[in-house]
Amino acid sequence: MEVGFVISQSDIQGYSFLVSKDAKLDNNVFVITDSGIFGRVINIANMNNLLMDQDVLIYYDEILKHVAPERENYSIAHVKIYGYVKDNRINRVNSPPKPGDTVRIVDWNELKRLFGLEESDQSISIGYVLPYEQEFYFDPYRLVEKHFGVLAMSGAGKSNMISILLQEFTQRGIDLPVVVFDIHNEYYNFSQIYPDRFVSIKSGDIKLSGEYINTDVVSSLIEDLSETQLYILDSAISRLDSPSIDNLLSILRSKDDEKRSVNALIRKILHIRNMDIFGEIGLEEKIGMLKYGKSLIIDFSDSTNDRILSTKAYVLLKELFERRKRGEIPPVLVIVEEAHLLASNETNTESRLSQLILTRIAREGRKFGLCLGIISQRPYYLNQTIMAQLNVQIFLRIVNPYDLEYVKSVSEQLTEDDISSIPNLLPGEAIISGLLKYPLFVRFKLADSRLRSNYTDLRSMVDRYWEVNGRRRYLKDIDF
Ligand SMILES: Nc1ncnc2c1ncn2[C@@H]1O[C@H](COP(=O)(O)OP(=O)(O)O)[C@@H](O)[C@H]1O
Ligand SMILES: [Mg+2]
Incomplete structure (x- = not known):
């Protein structure tokens, strides 16, 4: 026309x-x-x-x-x-x-041909191409093989996009297992609805085996250690023959010199013992599920301590990386929600260890078939090395000027006009950059309502509270 x-x-x-x-x-x-x-x-x-x-x-x-x-x-x-x-x-x-x-x-048929958007048994559809309002079919491996990022403010539709992606993977029989770092317990229903594909794991049930009692892990779990304390810790750990926190404590208690530093260190190690993160149940059987093609949803919502969150994430990622390198598990897509918490832009934060392994996977993972899906509402705070390795970037609504500025600096395909349209996107609408030769505007489908995140706005929260707790009563009606 x-x-x-x-x-x-x-x-x-x-x-x-x-x-x-x-x-x-x-x-x-x-x-x-x-x-x-x-x-x-x-x-x-x-x-x-x-x-x-x-x-x-x-x-x-x-x-x-x-x-x-x-x-x-x-x-x-x-x-x-x-x-x-x-x-x-x-x-x-x-x-x-x-x-x-x-x-x-x-017209749509011409565009489909030019962009290779035809439906095939290799393709999936998770949304519609705008403004054509036509199903958006693409090869899912193109999305994940070089890492992708979903970046947008809270409530823009990030978790729904991941849910529809996982739903489509399942329904279309894509044999790539997924490990989801579910920080807010938004994907809890997958294992109920697709029990033969998904297994839910509470992060509290993940215990680290004794081999992780090393200076790196121990020192990342507690507040700053002095040089002397680090030295004492290091030498005590090297003397552990059967690694456990209790054994580490006995070695420290048996030390006669440098009592002040040793006692301070013991107090800190006692703190770690209270965290209850080392134990018999190793990761073996959990990660082993991947071998049977199961996807893992790891619920971190019970983890209130950022150091524990980061350490457990580190150990999981490291295990995945090492096992993938040795070919012991199939290629895996790792989806990290709230990634800025695990890999911030600052060094020496509480998330130092997870930041380290995530940057490593971002750089080297694709060689071994370990792919990342990085989700974040604060691209500005997200580690830059990781950002730079995200070949596909999905931007839903973003309004924060710092985040937008950052988006501008990392997205090669987008024009100034594209960037300035990001604050006006509606929930579920996105610009996908890097997947095809040219950026595309899409609107994601809503996932099955049972699989959708439990995002609630303030008004619904207020309404729900009064619904459950009885109607509002005015002060004059209340007998004190
Ligand atoms: N594709 C979509 N189409 C229509 N509404 C959507 C879409 N995606 C999300 N929404 C709406 O936005 C809300 C927030 O979505 P959610 O995925 O939880 O956001 P985020 O993870 O970015 O905070 C959902 O509850 C839904 O009402
Ligand atoms: Mg979310």
């Missing part, structure tokens, strides 16, 4: 066109000129020369009486050029479209 013609001036990055009066043109629709230049509408401006001139505007009432100013309305659309279409392929553009060239909308 023809929608206008190119106006001056155009270059190989982009062009503008005058929109025909009767054309219906949506932002983000793909267009092509009669010379084959393919691109996407990134902005539409409505203009009226009559209503632009201040000298004229002061006589607006007069003008209205004599002319119909809307007759002077016209629209200019701006297009970002992606390439030159020849034989159903998009090639590099060598010369810009000529002013006067006609522009038409690329």
Whole structure:
């Protein structure tokens, strides 16, 4: 469908066109000129020369009486050029479209062919392409194989997107097991609804075996240790023949020198004993489930201590990494919710250990088939090395200017106009960058209501409270 013609001036990055009066043109629709230049509408401006001139505007009432100013309305659309279409392929553009060239909308079938969005037994669909409102089929391995990030403010639809992805993996029989670091216990129903595919594990039930009683892990579990304390800890650990916290304590208690430091250290180690994280039940049987193709949902919502959270995450990730390297488990997708908690942008934080292993996996994991899905509502606080390794980036609504600024610096495919549309996205709407050759606007489907996260806004929380606890009573009705 023809929608206008190119106006001056155009270059190989982009062009503008005058929109025909009767054309219906949506932002983000793909267009092509009669010379084959393919691109996407990134902005539409409505203009009226009559209503632009201040000298004229002061006589607006007069003008209205004599002319119909809307007759002077016209629209200019701006297009970002992606390439030159020849034989159903998009090639590099060598010369810009000529002013006067006609522009038409690329229809859905044509777009599907150009982008390879056809449904096949290899593809999944988790949403619709905007503004076409057509099912978005893609190869799931393309999404996960080079790590992906889902970045957006709270309530924008991140967890729902993960739920629909997991649901689709399950229904389409994608044989890639997933390990979800479920920080807020949002995925608890997967193991109920798909018991043969998902296993739920409470992080409290994950105990670390004695081999993890090493200086790195112990010192990350407690507040800063002095140099002397570190030295004492190190030498005590090296003397452990059967590693347990109790044995470590007895070695320390038997020390005669440096009593002050030793006693301070003992108090800290006692604190670790209270955490109850080392024990007999190792990770073996839990991680072993992956061998049978099961996915693991690890519920960290019972973990109130950031150091414990980070340490357990570290140990899990390290085990996955090592086992994957040795080929003992199948390739795995690891989804990390609230990733900024486990891998912040600062060094020496409470999450030092998990940050270390996550950056390592971000850099090396794909070689071994260990893929990351990083979810965060604070991209600005997220570790930069990890951010840089996320080849596919899914942005849902973001309004925080620092986060937006950061998004701008990491997303190569997006234009300024794309970035400025991020704050206006509706729940579930996203820009996907890096999955295909060009960014795409999509709206994710809602996951099965039983699998959806338990996100509740404040109004529903207030309503629910009064529903459960009886109606509001006014002070005068209450007998004190
Ligand atoms: N694809 C979608 N379509 C319509 N509404 C959605 C969609 N995704 C999310 N929502 C709405 O937004 C709410 C928050 O979604 P959620 O995935 O929990 O957000 P986040 O994880 O980003 O905090 C959901 O309860 C739902 O009402
Ligand atoms: Mg969420």
